[in-house]
Amino acid sequence: MADLSIDFCGVRSPNPFWLASAPPTNTGDQVMRAFDAGWGGAVWKTLGNPIVNVTSRFGGIDYGNTRLMGLNNIELITDRPLEVNLREMREVKRRYPKHTLIASLMVETKEEWREIIRKAEDTGADLLELNFGCPHGMCERGMGSAVGAEPKVLEEIARWAMEFAKVPVIIKLTPNVGDILEPGEAAVRAGVPAVSLINTVKSLMGVDLDRMVPLPRVGNASTNGGYCGPAVKPIALHLMSQLSRHPACGKLAISGIGGISHWRDAAEFIALGATSVQVCTAVMHYGYRIVEDMIEGLSDFLDEKGMKSVSELRGRAVPAYREWGELDLSYKLVAKIDADKCIGCQLCYVACMDGSHQCIHLPGRTEEESRRAGHTHIPKDIPHRGVTAKAGTPGARVPFVDEQECVGCNLCQLVCPVPECISMAEVPSGQPPETWNDRVAKGTDFVPGGLEATVAARKRSS
Amino acid sequence: MRVMEPKRFELPPGRAEEGFQDKKPLYTPAEAVAEANRCLYCSEAPCIQACPTAINIPEFIRKIGTGNTQGAARTILSANILGQSCAQVCPVEVLCAGSCVYTGWGREPINIGRLQRFAVEATLARKPNLFQAKPPTGKRIALVGSGPASIAAAGLLALEGHTCIIHERKAIPGGLNSLGIAPYKLKGPEALRELEWILSLGRIELRTGVEVVEQAQGPGQVSASELLASHDAVFLGLGLGADSRLGIPGEEGEGVQGATHLIERIKTEAGLKLQGVQRALVIGGGNTALDIAHELALLGVEVGMVYRRSEKEMGGYVHELEGARLDGVRLVENRQPVEILREGGKVVAVKLAATRDGKPVPGTEEQVPAELVVMAIGQERATGVARAFPGVELDARGRVKVEPATHRTGNAKVWSGGDCVNGGKEVVNAAAEAKIAVRDMQRHLAGE
Numbered sequence A: 001m002a003d004l005s006i007d008f009c010g011v012r013s014p015n016p017f018w019l020a021s022a023p024p025t026n027t028g029d030q031v032m033r034a035f036d037a038g039w040g041g042a043v044w045k046t047l048g049n050p051i052v053n054v055t056s057r058f059g060g061i062d063y064g065n066t067r068l069m070g071l072n073n074i075e076l077i078t079d080r081p082l083e084v085n086l087r088e089m090r091e092v093k094r095r096y097p098k099h100t101l102i103a104s105l106m107v108e109t110k111e112e113w114r115e116i117i118r119k120a121e122d123t124g125a126d127l128l129e130l131n132f133g134c135p136h137g138m139c140e141r142g143m144g145s146a147v148g149a150e151p152k153v154l155e156e157i158a159r160w161a162m163e164f165a166k167v168p169v170i171i172k173l174t175p176n177v178g179d180i181l182e183p184g185e186a187a188v189r190a191g192v193p194a195v196s197l198i199n200t201v202k203s204l205m206g207v208d209l210d211r212m213v214p215l216p217r218v219g220n221a222s223t224n225g226g227y228c229g230p231a232v233k234p235i236a237l238h239l240m241s242q243l244s245r246h247p248a249c250g251k252l253a254i255s256g257i258g259g260i261s262h263w264r265d266a267a268e269f270i271a272l273g274a275t276s277v278q279v280c281t282a283v284m285h286y287g288y289r290i291v292e293d294m295i296e297g298l299s300d301f302l303d304e305k306g307m308k309s310v311s312e313l314r315g316r317a318v319p320a321y322r323e324w325g326e327l328d329l330s331y332k333l334v335a336k337i338d339a340d341k342c343i344g345c346q347l348c349y350v351a352c353m354d355g356s357h358q359c360i361h362l363p364g365r366t367e368e369e370s371r372r373a374g375h376t377h378i379p380k381d382i383p384h385r386g387v388t389a390k391a392g393t394p395g396a397r398v399p400f401v402d403e404q405e406c407v408g409c410n411l412c413q414l415v416c417p418v419p420e421c422i423s424m425a426e427v428p429s430g431q432p433p434e435t436w437n438d439r440v441a442k443g444t445d446f447v448p449g450g451l452e453a454t455v456a457a458r459k460r461s462s
Numbered sequence B: 001m002r003v004m005e006p007k008r009f010e011l012p013p014g015r016a017e018e019g020f021q022d023k024k025p026l027y028t029p030a031e032a033v034a035e036a037n038r039c040l041y042c043s044e045a046p047c048i049q050a051c052p053t054a055i056n057i058p059e060f061i062r063k064i065g066t067g068n069t070q071g072a073a074r075t076i077l078s079a080n081i082l083g084q085s086c087a088q089v090c091p092v093e094v095l096c097a098g099s100c101v102y103t104g105w106g107r108e109p110i111n112i113g114r115l116q117r118f119a120v121e122a123t124l125a126r127k128p129n130l131f132q133a134k135p136p137t138g139k140r141i142a143l144v145g146s147g148p149a150s151i152a153a154a155g156l157l158a159l160e161g162h163t164c165i166i167h168e169r170k171a172i173p174g175g176l177n178s179l180g181i182a183p184y185k186l187k188g189p190e191a192l193r194e195l196e197w198i199l200s201l202g203r204i205e206l207r208t209g210v211e212v213v214e215q216a217q218g219p220g221q222v223s224a225s226e227l228l229a230s231h232d233a234v235f236l237g238l239g240l241g242a243d244s245r246l247g248i249p250g251e252e253g254e255g256v257q258g259a260t261h262l263i264e265r266i267k268t269e270a271g272l273k274l275q276g277v278q279r280a281l282v283i284g285g286g287n288t289a290l291d292i293a294h295e296l297a298l299l300g301v302e303v304g305m306v307y308r309r310s311e312k313e314m315g316g317y318v319h320e321l322e323g324a325r326l327d328g329v330r331l332v333e334n335r336q337p338v339e340i341l342r343e344g345g346k347v348v349a350v351k352l353a354a355t356r357d358g359k360p361v362p363g364t365e366e367q368v369p370a371e372l373v374v375m376a377i378g379q380e381r382a383t384g385v386a387r388a389f390p391g392v393e394l395d396a397r398g399r400v401k402v403e404p405a406t407h408r409t410g411n412a413k414v415w416s417g418g419d420c421v422n423g424g425k426e427v428v429n430a431a432a433e434a435k436i437a438v439r440d441m442q443r444h445l446a447g448e
């Protein structure tokens, strides 16, 4: 069995699965139940000066029959008295010494930072996480993402923290920036050993069209909140990987956050450079129990791949994340439809017709009908394959991919409702591998058919 | 003529049909959205091709999913004005849902009928102005019969601005839609509410208790020639006639009933009691036989269904047989009644003979006790009156002959559709045929 324990800036954690600073880590009772369920660590709901919250606080976005594809919130940091939180943190650490306890902090002045860091460390917290990410409410008061989006301010506060703290410091970053490397590099300059990302994405969840008030609604008004949940995972993966592959930022320990719901999501974050991962929405949706699958799934996956520990997985996919200019222009895929699996829904057809390259044909049409439907290239032979009895409706037809015209975009495969019905097959292009950057180097980075001004400028410079 | 106030047709309370529960009840909004979201929104969808009225099914289902329920109803009703009753009575298992890609995939097909019912019922309950009749054209059209075929035709003609006068010989309009459909699918009042909605769409007058005959003898009758003379066009929606009889000894007298007659009593008669009936034998293997057998079983009667051939040769739908069996109906295959036995006038048993190739084999008779025998071996034709319209012809099976593409008969002013043309299909076929006929009538009335 693979070793799931991790070393995060010298702190050992039983596994990489931590609860993110959020309602699931509001209280000691909750955190202890989470540890009992199997979570390896918990970032306490952000501490600071007491605040008041509004009602309501959350908005959700569904997709089809799937609830909470995304979640948004407008709640602030902890609304409990500081002393109560500190007492419960101390109790948790006493009862669960091997689990990782992280104090999340957000205050304003240097003196406040000095005091809260001391108090947090007194509880026995293993790590500190500075919340420079919250994009609603607190940022209006100059905290949270107002700090995360200002590299200079971030760097200054991070330096204070490094001065005051005895335990390792993590900076939690906001995705609401133009370039994540700016706050990342500021963190490096301040000398912090770790970052976590992403905090939530600024969002409005929708509009109550009867009241004409955006959502979530507080009386007859709303405000922008922070967006999270499965929908933000791709955004989080990208921002995190930007740091992972950066020469300096890549040396920081990273705690990956954003849309993680199961072991596979976690494995992806780790493969792109995370040492630990943090979860909020999935726990708010389904409860602490989801960690069972995360532990088991990751462990089996590592075993299957012959990896002995989580650290062997870490960063494995980073080298394959490249600039567009480094991708092989000669690589070619075409779509193949498995006639035995097709159910004849024609979704691939309509997607390729209207959303891609008009190269999926319906059998049984005359050339004239095909042209009228919008095809410009008509293959000589469009086999008439009926959907087979096993999987399909009598009379339904299996569409046909004109491989000559297929650009291998994946769209049809993405829309096909039947698993493994459409596959993307590699076909030889007959060309040696060549990237755009290769062409730039050779001076062949020019595709004819463009603007006259461009052609003229090119002539002048050569 | 002023637009008729929507008239309400009432059935007496205390009907046996009231005790039946819907097999496919109305979805709640949440159920409808969840089911709608399961639909793949197929392109060139096979379900559309399987609908005789070609409702754009993926489109209306998507609209339910987005909360655009009224738009869904508009999509449905503009393709099929009888969208409400069709949603409840269509044998979707062999039509749209039977062709749903999920069916072929070996999964539960989309519940198209229930979604359609939800969209139309939820929308019509809010009395929206979905359709606006065109200004009056002054053209008058006579319709004979008020079954689904005539009602659909009248609704579509009224929307074009024509004046429609429907003649129905019975006191309760609606044809088999109000008098014949199994009450666990659609009850009389539901059919009548839909009918009243269609009447409200434009200038439609419904005259009940008026029979169209060759030569009127008195009140309650109108002559075919008179209809032709006083209208710009005529539509014949005659349906089928009375239940056929076997012609075996003992058949005459109480205790033996025709299936559609008995169903009509279940649906319309106050306080109908099947006094002393514990066991019933239903004779026949079609859908009408399955329906009455199923209805009797749900009324607590022990029902045997006697069919002269084998199960796989039955005309009734497999899914209907399955449903009837679940509710206790027993199928007796390869048997035929040869005599009905009575004691003191009351039916006590039926003498059944084994059959070979659907014919009784002498010497194989056995007695099966029963207090009620229901004949469901088909319906006679009611098309005789059609001949009174010069040029209208019947085929060898008594069906009104029409041009399939136009549903026009041999008389240039007479169109026809529904059971009297197709020999007995479904409500949705009547609606589809009415649509074809109206398209052609419209061309004719517009003087093309």
Ligand SMILES: Cc1cc2nc3c(=O)[nH]c(=O)nc-3n(C[C@H](O)[C@H](O)[C@H](O)COP(=O)(O)OP(=O)(O)OC[C@H]3O[C@@H](n4cnc5c(N)ncnc54)[C@H](O)[C@@H]3O)c2cc1C
Pocket: B089, B090, B091, B144, B145, B146, B147, B148, B149, B150, B167, B168, B169, B170, B173, B174, B175, B176, B177, B180, B181, B182, B185, B210, B211, B212, B213, B237, B238, B239, B240, B260, B263, B287, B288, B291, B382, B385, B417, B418, B419, B420, B424, B425, B426, B427, B428, B430
């Ligand atoms: C027992 C039974 C169950 C059925 N169940 C279903 C089902 O579940 N789903 C489904 O889709 N279909 C079902 N059908 C079939 C469906 O009811 C018919 O296909 C449909 O009603 C045909 O409509 P129509 O207008 O052609 O005829 P009908 O509904 O028969 O209407 C004809 C009308 O014309 C009137 N009429 C006839 N002659 C004259 C005249 N000379 N003057 C005045 N009026 C006249 C009749 O009184 C009648 O009201 C069922 C049929 C039966 C018998």
Ligand SMILES: Cc1cc2nc3c(=O)[nH]c(=O)nc-3n(C[C@H](O)[C@H](O)[C@H](O)COP(=O)(O)O)c2cc1C
Pocket: none
């Ligand atoms: C395959 C693809 C290619 C796109 N290309 C462009 C582009 O060339 N220029 C542009 O302004 N937006 C482009 N977009 C972004 C879209 O215009 C749109 O802003 C984005 O998809 C968000 O809208 P949606 O998610 O509602 O579809 C592209 C989107 C997709 C999916």
Ligand code: SF4
Pocket: A334, A335, A351, A352, A356, A357, A358, A359, A360, A401, A405, A406, A407, A408, A409, A410, A411, A412, A413
């Ligand atoms: S991969 Fe893209 S271009 Fe090729 S058939 Fe599929 S949708 Fe069309």
Ligand code: SF4
Pocket: A337, A341, A342, A343, A344, A345, A346, A347, A348, A349, A398, A399, A415, A416, A417, A418, A421, A422
């Ligand atoms: S999307 Fe898939 S199942 Fe549907 S027609 Fe295309 S290949 Fe067949």
Ligand code: SF4
Pocket: A345, B038, B039, B040, B041, B042, B045, B046, B047, B048, B057, B058, B061, B099, B100, B101, B102, B110, B112
């Ligand atoms: S075939 Fe089924 S899944 Fe496809 S559009 Fe029709 S109802 Fe929806």
